[in-house]
Ligand SMILES: Nc1ncnc2c1ncn2[C@@H]1O[C@H](COP(=O)(O)OP(=O)(O)OP(=O)(O)O)[C@@H](O)[C@H]1O
């Protein structure tokens with residue numbers, strides 16, 4: 001399988017030279033999307049999306065239902081293939097190998113290796129029901145990175161402490177609240193030390209009183225200088241945590257910029273009416 005080839009992604013060195021980003025603690029997580037197009041049958045869901053996520057920054061993606069937010073997020077770790085365009089993380093093309101002017105899809109094994117650098121947290125947690133919190137977190141490093149069990153579990157305990165669940169290592173998902181399960185899912189995503197962490201509406205499935213504990217963990221990750229891309233309907237959260245806000249509508253980015261512009265002074269009527277609807281909900 002091949003895809004049309006847009007202009008090459010910049011290298012990490014080239015983007016560092018622009019000096020636009022405050023230096024991130026890790027310096028990892030430059031995400032570049034160029035000319036991303038995707039259709040499901042006759043429905044064009046992404047209509048040529050360009051987006052750059054600078055290392056160590058938080059990008060919040062807002063937009064109405066069906067505007068393509070999840071699909072866009074899923075192209076970043078190649079859970080969704082693209083019809084045209086290019087995704088790269090830290091200069092490495094995701095999902096494809098370039099041969100001259102043609103891109104060939106990578107074998108599954110290679111894609112799985114690339115995915116270890118791109119963490120994802122879903123709305124509905126996706127924890128293994130038959131494993132404790134500790135085992136859920138230690139599993140991926142053991143399997144994907146061949147980290148020895150003791151070492152993986154020691155790191156899993158650190159991560160549980162980081163998300164405020166040091167005392168729940170031996171609990172099974174059914175014994176945890178939704179907010180706690182989501183915090184385990186975040187710890188699990190962190191266990192592979194990803195360059196970038198993607199969140200798809202991480203608090204949408206939670207009871208209102210559990211939302212804040214999950215947002216607090218994400219805020220801490222932002223403060224640490226991790227690279228985060230978050231699809232969310234939590235406008236106040238996006239305003240407080242995001243460096244960059246992206247508003248999508250109809251498979252396109254309609255506007256983007258700092259929260260002070262996109263949320264507080266949107267240029268487009270469609271952005272304004274979306275924000276009115278969400279804040280009235
Ligand atoms: N696998 C699929 N097959 C067919 N259509 C799909 C598929 N995945 C998504 N779509 C369609 O693509 C469009 C964009 O979907 P997407 O899930 O990206 O939207 P979204 O912005 O995340 O919406 P929401 O806020 O409801 O989560 C929708 O019309 C959806 O029905």
Ligand SMILES: [Mg+2]
Nearest residue numbers: 069070071200
């Ligand atoms: Mg979605």
